[in-house]
Structures are given as C-alpha cells and as structure tokens.
Amino acid sequence: MSSSESTTTGVAGLKKALGKLESYATLVGILVGSGIFVVVGQAGALTGPSVPLAYLALLPIVLATAMGYIVFMSTPLGNCPGGAYTHISRTFGAIFPAFMAVWLQGVAYMGALGLLATAMGEYVKFIFPEVDPLVAGSVALIFFAGIQFFGINIYGRIQVGMFVLLLLAIVLLVGPGLFAIKLENFTPLFPFGLKGFMAAIPPLFISYAAFESLAQSAGETKEAQKNLPMIFVRGLVATVVIYFFMSLVAFGVLPYQAAAASNTVMADAAAQYLPVGGSLIVAIGAIMACTTSINATMMVPPRLLLVLSDDHLTPKVFSKLHPVYKTPYIGQIITLVMALLLMWTRTLDAILAVTLQAIFLLYIIHGVALICLPFANRKLYDQALVKPPVWFTVLGGCVSVIALIYCSYSMLLNSWKVILAWAVAGTGIYFVAVMQARLRKIDLKQMLMDQ
Numbered sequence: 019m020s021s022s023e024s025t026t027t028g029v030a031g032l033k034k035a036l037g038k039l040e041s042y043a044t045l046v047g048i049l050v051g052s053g054i055f056v057v058v059g060q061a062g063a064l065t066g067p068s069v070p071l072a073y074l075a076l077l078p079i080v081l082a083t084a085m086g087y088i089v090f091m092s093t094p095l096g097n098c099p100g101g102a103y104t105h106i107s108r109t110f111g112a113i114f115p116a117f118m119a120v121w122l123q124g125v126a127y128m129g130a131l132g133l134l135a136t137a138m139g140e141y142v143k144f145i146f147p148e149v150d151p152l153v154a155g156s157v158a159l160i161f162f163a164g165i166q167f168f169g170i171n172i173y174g175r176i177q178v179g180m181f182v183l184l185l186l187a188i189v190l191l192v193g194p195g196l197f198a199i200k201l202e203n204f205t206p207l208f209p210f211g212l213k214g215f216m217a218a219i220p221p222l223f224i225s226y227a228a229f230e231s232l233a234q235s236a237g238e239t240k241e242a243q244k245n246l247p248m249i250f251v252r253g254l255v256a257t258v259v260i261y262f263f264m265s266l267v268a269f270g271v272l273p274y275q276a277a278a279a280s281n282t283v284m285a286d287a288a289a290q291y292l293p294v295g296g297s298l299i300v301a302i303g304a305i306m307a308c309t310t311s312i313n314a315t316m317m318v319p320p321r322l323l324l325v326l327s328d329d330h331l332t333p334k335v336f337s338k339l340h341p342v343y344k345t346p347y348i349g350q351i352i353t354l355v356m357a358l359l360l361m362w363t364r365t366l367d368a369i370l371a372v373t374l375q376a377i378f379l380l381y382i383i384h385g386v387a388l389i390c391l392p393f394a395n396r397k398l399y400d401q402a403l404v405k406p407p408v409w410f411t412v413l414g415g416c417v418s419v420i421a422l423i424y425c426s427y428s429m430l431l432n433s434w435k436v437i438l439a440w441a442v443a444g445t446g447i448y449f450v451a452v453m454q455a456r457l458r459k460i461d462l463k464q465m466l467m468d469q
Contacts, residue, residue: 032099032237033170033344038245040174043181044317045232045253047310049225050184050260057221058265063278065218066209067269072218073225073261079421080226080254083381085406085414086388087230088247092403096243100325101233102384107329109387109395113462114448117331119383120322121444122376122437127318129373130228131357134315135159138308144301156358162313163354166320169343170238173313180310187303191288192263198291199270209274220425225261227377229254230384231314234321247404319356320349330460331451375433376440378426382419389415 036044061069090096090105098104102123107116135158139151166173208215232250236242264284268277271287280286285300292299324346327337340347392399392408399405406414455462 031339031344034238034240034242035169035171036174036235036239038249039178041232041235041239041246041249042253042256043174043177043310044235044314045229045249046257046260047177047181047184048228048231048314049253049257050188050307050310057225058261058268059277059280059283061218061222062269062274062283064210064221065214066206067204067274067277068207068215069218069222069269070262070266071207072215072222073258073265075215076219076222076226077255077258079219079223079417080229080258081251082414082417083226083385083422084229084250084254085411085418086384087233088250088404089388089391089399089402089406089411091233091236091250092243092247092405093398093401094243095398096236096246098325099234099237099321101230101236101322102380102387103322103325106383106387108398109391111395111463113329113331115383117326117448118441118444119380120326121447122440123380124319124322125440126373126376127228127231127315127322128353128356129360131159131312131315131353132361133373134308134312135357136361138305138312141301141304141308145298152361155361158309158312159316159354159357159361162309162316163350165313166316167340167343167345167347167350169345170235173317177310177313180306180313184303184306184310187299187306188260188264190299191284191292191303192267194291195267195271195287196263199267201270203270203273223425224374226254226257227374228311228315229257230380231318234318237321243403316350316353319353320346323349323352330455330458330462331448375426375437378422379437382422382426385415385418385422389419 058069061072065072086105087101095104095108101120103116103120105116106119107113110116132155135155136151137155138158139149139153139155142154143149143151162176165176210217229250232246232253236246239246268283268287271290272280272283276286277283282300284303288296288300323332323336326332327334336346336349336352338348339345389412392411399411405411452462
C-alpha cells in the first residue's frame with residue numbers, strides 16, 4: 019500500500035478518517051464514563067478517603083496492562099481493527115483462545131451499551147422528570163448507531179464535541195471544588211488499614227475497563243501504527259489525573275462515610291459548593307460521560323464481527339461494508355438490536371455478571387500473549403516501533419497478569435457459572451465455524467501463517 023493510499027483506505031476498505039484528537043476523545047471519553055460518578059463512592063466504603071491515592075497506585079498496573087496494546091499496536095497489526103483477537107491469534111498462530119476471549123468481549127460490550135444507555139436515561143429523567151429512562155436510552159442508542167452508519171468521520175466529530183463538553187463539566191466540578199476541600203476529611207487517611215486499601219483496587223480498576231476499545235479504531239485511524247501507541251500512554255495518564263482530582267474533591271468536600279453511602283457522590287459533593295443549578299451541571303456532565311462512552315462502545319462489536327468474518331469464523335455478510343460510507347453496517351444493526359433487546363427485556367443483570375469478568379479475562383489472555391510474543395512470534399516483535407527489551411516486556415506482562423488475576427478472583431467466584439455458560443456457547447459456535455471452513459477447504463491455521 020502506498021503512503022497516499024494508507025491515509026484514505028484501510029483493511030477491508032475501511033476509511034482512514036480519524037486523527038489524533040478523535041483518538042484521544044475516544045480513549046478518554048470511554049474511560050471517563052458514568053463509572054466515576056458511582057464507583058468512587060463504593061471504593062470509599064472499602065478504604066475511606068484514600069481513594070485518590072488508590073487511583074494513583076493503579077497507574078503502573080494500568081500502564082502494564084496497556085503495554086501489550088502499545089507494543090502490538092506499534093507492529094503492522096496496529097493498522098487494522100481486531101485488537102486483542104488479532105494480537106492473540108497472530109502471536110500463537112491459533113484462533114481458538116483469541117476467539118473465546120473476543121466472544122466474551124463482544125457479549126460484554128453489547129451489555130455495556132444497554133447499561134450505559136439506561137444510566138444516561140436516568141440522568142435525562144433527572145432533568146426532565148416526565149421522560150421514560152428506557153425510551154431516552156433507546157433514542158441514544160439509535161442516534162449513535164445512525165451516526166456510525168453514515169461514516170467514521172461523523173463519529174469522530176461528534177465524539178470530539180461531546181468530549182469537549184465533558185471536560186468543561188469536569189472543570190466546572192473540580193475547579194471550584196478544590197477550594198472547598200476540608201483537610202480534616204482526610205483524617206484518618208486509611209481507616210481500614212492496608213487491607214481496606216488493597217480491597218479498593220479491584221473495583222477502581224473497573225474504571226479503566228474497556229480502554230482497549232481504541233484498538234478497534236485502528237483500521238480507520240491515520241498512521242495508526244505510529245500514533246496510537248503514544249495515545250494509549252498519554253490518554254491513560256490523563257485519565258488517571260482526572261480520576262485523582264475528581265475523587266480528591268469528592269472526599270475532600272464530603273466525609274468518607276457520606277461519600278460511601280451515596281450513589282451520586284459527585285452530585286452530592288457539588289451540592290456543597292456550587293450555586294443553585296449546580297446539580298444541572300453534574301447531570302449534564304454525567305450525560306456527556308455516558309454518551310461519549312456509548313458512542314465509543316458502539317464502534318467495537320461491529321469491527322469485531324468484521325475481523326471474525328474475515329477469518330471465516332462468522333458469516334461473510336458481517337464483513338460487508340456500506341458501498342458509500344464504508345462502514346460495517348450489518349454489524350452495526352446487529353449491535354443496536356442486541357443492545358435494545360438486552361435493555362428492554364431487562365436481562366442486563368445477567369450480562370453484567372459477564373461484562374466485567376469477560377474484560378478482565380481478555381486482558382489476562384492478552385497479557386500472556388505479550389509475555390510470549392518475543393518467543394512465539396519473534397518476527398512480529400522485531401517489527402514493533404515500540405519495542406522494550408525482552409526482559410521488560412515479560413516483566414510488564416507478568417505484572418499485568420498477576421494484578422488482573424488478583425482483581426478478578428473474587429468476581430470469578432460469583433460469576434463463574436454464567437461465564438462458563440457463555441464459554442460453552444462460544445465453543446459451540448467456534449467448532450461449527452471450523453467445520454464449515456473445512457467443508458470449504460479453508461485451512462484456518464495456514465491462513466494465519468500466511469498473514
């Protein structure tokens with residue numbers, strides 16, 4: 019592919035239309051979602067007012083987890099969508115572990131869409147009490163699916179606009195709040211000791227879940243192999259800074275007992291120092307947090323289906339692009355319908371049990387792939403633009419895997435039956451796809467070796 023072509027077209031005909039600004043808006047926008055407005059209070063019940071320090075303590079773990087994406091995205095794989103699926107399958111030359119990881123990921127993202135839309139609807143109801151949250155959430159899902167149907171460039175513009183509004187709302191929340199902090203609220207800093215502090219790490223890590231969504235935009239990002247690795251680093255660091263200051267204000271303004279008992283901790287904190295109408299700012303900020311997350315999350319499942327279809331693991335129709343807009347519109351329609359069904363049939367609780375655990379399992383398998391990359395696929399490792407020494411690459415992968423096993427252990431005990439059921443379903447789909455490939459005389463293993 020010539021340099022001029024690489025700026026306009028990508029793998030499978032996807033348009034290269036996203037720049038650095040759109041990528042930052044995607045990454046930070048999906049992370050600073052509705053979670054920060056809720057989990058910060060829940061973590062306070064475990065560790066007290068030391069939540070801001072817990073967010074800082076997570077930075078090396080988050081960067082170690084992101085290292086896999088930083089390295090893989092700097093290889094030629096960074097120019098195409100697929101994310102963890104592509105990285106894992108091309109490292110080991112085997113499709114099954116990658117397929118299972120991404121199968122759970124796809125289910126998780128569709129469930130996350132329903133959860134985000136429902137949360138957004140509740141904040142809309144806060145402003146307009148007569149609005150049904152489910153209706154508002156459904157309108158949001160249809161709106162953002164429509165945006166992405168008509169082109170990735172429109173997605174990027176809308177995402178940047180909402181991201182700017184989100185940052186403005188955060189500045190209006192945090193700026194005045196820094197002057198309202200009461201130092202006595204941080205005494206004692208660790209009321210539940212080291213055990214409580216460590217217990218707060220897993221739920222706070224959830225705030226960083228889904229950062230890998232940015233990898234799915236690679237096929238539509240200009241100079242993705244060069245730009246996306248550093249965007250991962252800078253975007254994650256910026257997110258940690260935002261989380262730190264938001265939680266600092268929350269626990270500096272409210273006693274940790276009050277923050278821990280609140281499901282709307284940022285709103286309760288803002289009510290202490292913002293003038294009349296401050297709650298409206300909080301609601302708008304929460305809506306922007308939800309919508310930026312919905313828009314970015316909506317992008318993921320269609321591109322997963324696209325890559326799986328290219329590898330003959332799902333029907334070929336899923337890799338079909340719109341003849342004009344060059345978007346995976348079939349996958350977009352399926353994603354929208356599934357998210358709406360999950361939301362309106364009120365089966366989100368069952369999906370929630372899978373959503374967070376599936377993302378943790380995905381990161382664990384991806385971390386193992388990073389550890390094995392220099393040995394299992396040295397050629398790919400040597401092609402990376404960001405190539406740490408082998409010992410450092412292995413160390414980063416080990417830190418990530420160990421930390422994620424710690425974070426996911428208690429969740430797995432509570433959700434293993436649901437995870438197992440989805441895994442069995444995914445295994446069945448995989449073997450049906452393998453049998454169909456054999457009937458068409460397609461050697462899936464050889465296909466990987468040829469790429």
